[in-house]
Amino acid sequence: MKTLNNQIIVLAVFTLLALSCSKDDNPPVTDNNNMQTPFQELYDQGVDRYLGSFTPTSSTSTGVVTEYFFDIPNGPICFTGNDFSMFTRDGSTNNLLIFLQGGGFCSPNSCEAVETGIPFIPFGILNPNDIENPVHNYNTGYIPYCDGSAMIGDQEVDSDGDGVIDRYFRGIQNLSASLDVIVKKYPSPGKIVLAGNSAGGFAVHHALPLVRKLYPGIKIYVINDSGVGIINPGGWKMNLDYWNGWAFYPTSCNSCIGEDGNLTGYHQYQLAQDTNIEMAYISSKQDETFALITNGGGPAFETQLLEASNELNNANPERFNSLIANGNEHTFIISNYNYQVAQTTVKQWISSMLLDNGTWESKAD
Numbered sequence: 001m002k003t004l005n006n007q008i009i010v011l012a013v014f015t016l017l018a019l020s021c022s023k024d025d026n027p028p029v030t031d032n033n034n035m036q037t038p039f040q041e042l043y044d045q046g047v048d049r050y051l052g053s054f055t056p057t058s059s060t061s062t063g064v065v066t067e068y069f070f071d072i073p074n075g076p077i078c079f080t081g082n083d084f085s086m087f088t089r090d091g092s093t094n095n096l097l098i099f100l101q102g103g104g105f106c107s108p109n110s111c112e113a114v115e116t117g118i119p120f121i122p123f124g125i126l127n128p129n130d131i132e133n134p135v136h137n138y139n140t141g142y143i144p145y146c147d148g149s150a151m152i153g154d155q156e157v158d159s160d161g162d163g164v165i166d167r168y169f170r171g172i173q174n175l176s177a178s179l180d181v182i183v184k185k186y187p188s189p190g191k192i193v194l195a196g197n198s199a200g201g202f203a204v205h206h207a208l209p210l211v212r213k214l215y216p217g218i219k220i221y222v223i224n225d226s227g228v229g230i231i232n233p234g235g236w237k238m239n240l241d242y243w244n245g246w247a248f249y250p251t252s253c254n255s256c257i258g259e260d261g262n263l264t265g266y267h268q269y270q271l272a273q274d275t276n277i278e279m280a281y282i283s284s285k286q287d288e289t290f291a292l293i294t295n296g297g298g299p300a301f302e303t304q305l306l307e308a309s310n311e312l313n314n315a316n317p318e319r320f321n322s323l324i325a326n327g328n329e330h331t332f333i334i335s336n337y338n339y340q341v342a343q344t345t346v347k348q349w350i351s352s353m354l355l356d357n358g359t360w361e362s363k364a365d
Helices: 006-011 040-044 171-185 199-214 235-243 264-273 297-315 346-355
Strands: 058-062 065-070 084-089 096-100 139-143 155-157 167-169 192-197 220-225 277-284 320-325
Touching: 040 199, 084 171, 096 171, 096 199, 139 171, 155 235, 171 199, 192 199, 199 220, 199 264, 220 346, 264 277, 264 297, 277 297, 277 346, 297 320, 320 346
Parallel strands: 096 139, 096 192, 192 220, 220 277, 277 320
Antiparallel strands: 058 065, 065 084, 084 139, 155 167
């Protein structure tokens, strides 16, 4: 699988910027009357087993940005053994953005994942200087991606059969340790935006039950950019076996991974479990990254994408919408934030989502 756009990787070399933020005009959104206890089956299956287990060994700060390092034997690490770190950035409101970066997958057949996490890059949805960015002044937790396992792996693998472990799938440790840092730094947000692109788009759904456990009763806006779960039959089950990631998929949900291989049922399960979330898909119709690995190519991906989006919207008309562009672009909220779909930019559409005023709706070219 292709990794993130080259544009994003180039941007990663820029020096971290300590930039000023302004006051948020949107009021916090909290639903303390939501008495449902979602995702209990997943907790029973152990998805939360590493919460509270790891503390950063050191940190460095540059203005409002802090990087946290984990140098812990048998702890958070990249799949190649490279060190793992994550970031926070202080904003000027009590709202919170949790961003999950992407970077490809490792499977038993191939490994096209980034080996070192992309550092915090203040562009797109992470840009604090763009006042039109609806989360520009949010507190931010940034979780780089280098685990190759959609942030759920918990298994070590000898991939070449030489008797030496060479892939360390510790995504669940990286994710849990990062969320522990975030909740300690920002314990009481008014609202939470949980967003990710590419593999990070897949991972926002894995992070959701952990974020919910750490932040009960707070509204969560889930934004999946170009990781919507269109997968060939058998592919995701193979990966879950390889990564030891089954704990994130409830055993009682026979439809969470469809016969077609897609994860639409998993996303529907999450919407049904947690009524205090809204969920968004952002994608192009024939995403170049996934068209290459979808049986039937771009046209088949487009058909399945539209079917999945319509299914989720019909079942959850007030809490699910999609933004679907013509073409084959891969990822928007970092590298194509001003991209227009049906005369609406990506950031305008996200802004409408966060306003909670009834104007947010699905759009497509």
